[in-house]
Amino acid sequence: xxxxxxxxxxxxxxxxxxxxxxxxxxxxxxxxxxxxxxxxxxxxxxxxxxxxxxxxxxxxxxxxxxxxxxxxxxxxxxxxxxxxxxxxxxxxxxxxxxxxxxxxxxxxxxxxxxxxxx
Amino acid sequence: xxxxxxxxxxxxxxxxxxxxxxxxxxxxxxxxxxxxxxxxxxxxxxxxxxxxxxxxxxxxxxxxxxxxxxxxxxxxxxxxxxxxxxxxxxxxxxxxxxxxxxxxxxxxxxxxxxxxxxxxxxxxxxxxxxxxxxxxxxxxxxxxxxxxxxxxxxxxxxxxxxxxxxxxxxxxxxxxxxxxxxxxxxxxxxxxxxxxxxxxxxxxxxxxxxxxxxxxxxxxxxxxxxxxxxxxxxxxxxxxxxxxxxxxxxxxxxxxxxxxxxxxxxxxxxxxxxxxxxxxxxxxxxxxxxxxxxxxxxxxxxxxxxxxxxxxxxxxxxxxxx
Numbered sequence: 001x002x003x004x005x006x007x008x009x010x011x012x013x014x015x016x017x018x019x020x021x022x023x024x025x026x027x028x029x030x031x032x033x034x035x036x037x038x039x040x041x042x043x044x045x046x047x048x049x050x051x052x053x054x055x056x057x058x059x060x061x062x063x064x065x066x067x068x069x070x071x072x073x074x075x076x077x078x079x080x081x082x083x084x085x086x087x088x089x090x091x092x093x094x095x096x097x098x099x100x101x102x103x104x105x106x107x108x109x110x111x112x113x114x115x116x117x118x
Numbered sequence: 119x120x121x122x123x124x125x126x127x128x129x130x131x132x133x134x135x136x137x138x139x140x141x142x143x144x145x146x147x148x149x150x151x152x153x154x155x156x157x158x159x160x161x162x163x164x165x166x167x168x169x170x171x172x173x174x175x176x177x178x179x180x181x182x183x184x185x186x187x188x189x190x191x192x193x194x195x196x197x198x199x200x201x202x203x204x205x206x207x208x209x210x211x212x213x214x215x216x217x218x219x220x221x222x223x224x225x226x227x228x229x230x231x232x233x234x235x236x237x238x239x240x241x242x243x244x245x246x247x248x249x250x251x252x253x254x255x256x257x258x259x260x261x262x263x264x265x266x267x268x269x270x271x272x273x274x275x276x277x278x279x280x281x282x283x284x285x286x287x288x289x290x291x292x293x294x295x296x297x298x299x300x301x302x303x304x305x306x307x308x309x310x311x312x313x314x315x316x317x318x319x320x321x322x323x324x325x326x327x328x329x330x331x332x333x334x335x336x337x338x339x340x341x342x343x344x345x346x347x348x349x350x351x352x353x354x355x356x357x358x359x360x361x362x363x364x365x366x367x368x369x370x371x372x373x374x375x376x377x378x379x380x381x382x383x384x385x386x387x388x389x390x391x392x393x394x395x396x397x398x399x400x401x402x403x404x405x406x407x408x409x410x411x412x413x414x415x416x417x418x419x420x421x422x423x424x425x426x427x428x429x430x431x432x433x434x435x436x437x438x439x440x
Contacts, residue, residue, distance in 0.1 A: 010199050018192045022185065029181040032161075032439045037335055051440045058435040062428055069195045069424045079119040079126070083133055091140045098144045102151030109152070115246075 017068040024057050046103065128418045132425045135387075139429050142383065143436055146376045156248070156314040158369040159337060160438050162260075166233045180438050183226045184430065187388075190219025191427040194395075198420045201413025206402065209416060213399040216423065220392040227385050234377065237360030239263065240292075241367040242299055244353040249369045251312045252303070253341055258331040261309055263359065267294040268302040292357035300351050311347035314369045315340045339369075377437065384433055387426045394419050 031039075031050060039050040067073045072080055119126060150157050160176070167175040197212035240263030241251045252261040272295055275281075277288045303309055310328065315321075317332050317340045326346025332338070342350065358367045366374035398419045407413045 009203060011196065014192060014195050014199065018188065021188050025181060025184055025188070028435075028439055029177050032177050035336065040337070054435050054439045058431055061431050065191065065424055065428045065431065069191055069427075070421055071198075076120040079121055079129070082119070083129055087133060087136055087140075090137060091144075094140060094144045095147060098148040099151050102148040103154075105152045106154055110155075 013068060017064050020064055021061055024061050028054060028057050122414075125414065125418055125421070128421050132421060135425065136429075139380075139383075139432070142376075142380050143432060146380060146436065149372045149376065153370050153372070155316055155318075156370050157316070158314075158373050159316070159339070162339075163234070163368045164230070164438060166230075168229070177438065179226070179230065180434060183223060183230070184434050186219055186223050186226065187427050187430050190216045190223065191424055193219060194420050194423045198413070198417050201407070201416045204408075204411075204413070206405065206408050209407075209413060210399065210402045213395060213402055213416070217392055217395050217399060220388055220395065220423075224385060224388055224392065227381065227388075231378075231381075234374075235360050235362070237358075237367045239367065240294075240357065240359045242296065242351070242354045243356040243358050243365060244350065245355050246353065247371070248314050249358065249365075249367065250350055250354065251339070251367070252309050253312045253331070255308045255310045255331075255344070258334075258341060260312075263294055263299060263357070266302045266306065266309055267298040268305060270295070270298050270301060272297065289362075292359050294357055296354055296357055299357055300354060303351055304348070307344065309347075310344060311342045311350055312339050313342060313350070317341075380433060381437070384426070384429055387429065391419075391423050391426050394422065 031053065035050060039053060040048050042049045044052060072083065121129075162176075164180060165174050165176040167173065167179045193212045193215040197209050197216065200208035200212060239251060239260045241249045243249055252263070252266050253259060254261050274291060274295060276291050277286065279285050279287045303311075310331070317327075317338050321327055321340060322329075322332070326342050326349070328341040328343050331341040356365070358365050360367060361374040361377075363375055363378065365371055368374065398415055401407060401415065402413075407415060
């Protein structure tokens with residue numbers, strides 16, 4: 001990696017990443033305000049496409065923050081993996097379990113004989 | 119791992135902290151899925167912008183906050199970069215800008231909380247615990263409690279500790295009593311009730327769903343007919359203004375709890391980040407790192423600061439966008 005030599009200035013890349021993050025944020029906000037019906041009403045895996053788009057863009061932003069700003073791109077791959085792998089695995093696992101369970105509880109409330117929201 | 123001890127430990131702290139935040143956000147997701155049909159719509163809750171009172175401006179303010187935080191992340195990484203080149207002056211300037219950015223973000227968050235806590239329209243709570251809001255019958259726009267309620271000159275004294283039996287007390291009384299709101303509603307035929315339930319076309323034929331006002335294709339809450347509104351109001355037991363940890367005028371109770379807890383926990387991180395940045399800034403100015411011939415401490419706080427920014431990116435998505 002070029003950055004192993006400490007004295008190379010990275011300002012150009014920093015401003016470029018700032019540009020990317022800004023543009024992505026503006027896109028997110030624009031979609032958040034206009035909410036195109038095609039995306040908003042189409043479901044994929046029980047979530048609408050607009051939300052999938054937001055989550056995708058968020059992960060894209062997170063990638064740039066971690067790789068460029070926190071400079072994980074310049075670290076050795078064993079450090080990179082020891083940081084990224086546990087997070088990716090545990091978060092996907094946790095989110096999967098909790099959302100499936102939340103959905104199940106929703107169904108129980110909806111189809112039960114007890115009126116819980118009145 | 120090609121990295122020294124301090125930096126590695128900062129990374130592992132960040133990993134554990136990231137898991138903590140993931141836990142919070144996943145719990146938020148759980149509750150949201152559990153109450154998916156009644157969860158408040160962010161666009162209706164966070165629609166304030168400074169100096170634009172009464173204007174519906176969803177997203178803009180929080181987008182601005184996001185920019186402030188991303189920009190302070192940029193100045194931080196520029197400080198780290200200047201540190202690599204051993205330019206003390208530049209490091210100090212960029213650190214200072216980062217601190218300012220963090221301060222502005224915290225102030226913005228305080229303003230956001232103020233609006234959230236104060237509320238705007240007010241609502242009433244039914245005995246079942248759900249929130250009923252008021253809308254204009256011709257436009258479908260929200261109506262404030264002050265435009266619904268009529269004064270009844272009822273006397274209702276707040277129970278305070280010195281008057282209570284065995285030091286019992288109650289929280290501040292709402293501006294209007296339940297009776298004032300309900301009577302005001304009965305007297306004004308141009309107001310309807312809006313429920314927590316997010317409207318879906320399949321509900322069109324349900325009893326009590328307003329035939330005209332629910333036609334918007336945008337996601338919105340269900341507006342009831344006048345008869346159904348009156349029926350629902352018979353069940354009301356509490357007037358809600360703004361938000362606290364027990365109830366909020368926006369809808370589902372958990373919504374405010376998660377908002378306070380997650381943005382509060384993030385704000386606390388920003389606050390400690392600013393404090394640590396101030397310490398490191400002072401050390402930069404005093405020349406501590408110049409003497410050490412290494413600005414690695416700047417890099418370590420930089421990691422923390424970027425992490426705080428990273429968390430905000432996710433909070434932004436899950437509270438305001440999704």
